[in-house]
Amino acid sequence: MARFCSNCGNELNENTDVCLSCGHLVNTNIRANNQGKALATISVIFGSLGFYPLIFIGSIVGLVTSLIGINDTNNRYAGRSKIGLGLSIGSLGFWILMLFLLTVITREIIR
Ligand SMILES: [Zn+2]
Numbered sequence: 823m824a825r826f827c828s829n830c831g832n833e834l835n836e837n838t839d840v841c842l843s844c845g846h847l848v849n850t851n852i853r854a855n856n857q858g859k860a861l862a863t864i865s866v867i868f869g870s871l872g873f874y875p876l877i878f879i880g881s882i883v884g885l886v887t888s889l890i891g892i893n894d895t896n897n898r899y900a901g902r903s904k905i906g907l908g909l910s911i912g913s914l915g916f917w918i919l920m921l922f923l924l925t926v927i928t929r930e931i932i933r
Pocket of ligand 1: 828830832842843
C-alpha cells in the first residue's frame with residue numbers, strides 16, 4: 823500500500839521514516855499504525871462475516887474492534903474501522919431482525 827508524505831505529498835518507500843523529497847519525518851508511530859490497521863482490518867472482516875449464518879459472533883468482534891480502532895487517535899486507518907463499524911452494525915441488525923422474525927414465525931406455527 824502506497825504511503826505519501828504528509829508535508830509535500832511525495833510517495834514514500836514502504837520502510838522509510840523520512841521523506842526523500844523534503845526530509846520531513848513521517849510515520850513516527852509505526853507500531854500504533856500497524857495496530858490500528860490490524861484492528862480496522864479485523865473489524866471489516868468480522869463485521870462482514872457477521873452476515874453469514876452461524877457467524878453471529880463476527881458481528882460482536884467486528885463491533886468491538888472497530889470501536890477500539892475509531893477511538894484510537896493515532897489510528898490512520900480509522901476510516902477503515904468506520905467501514906467495519908458499519909458492517910458490524912449492519913450484520914448485527916440483520917441477525918436481530920432474523921431472530922425477531924424467527925420468533926414471530928415460531929409463535930405463529932405453535933399457535
Ligand atoms: Zn515530503
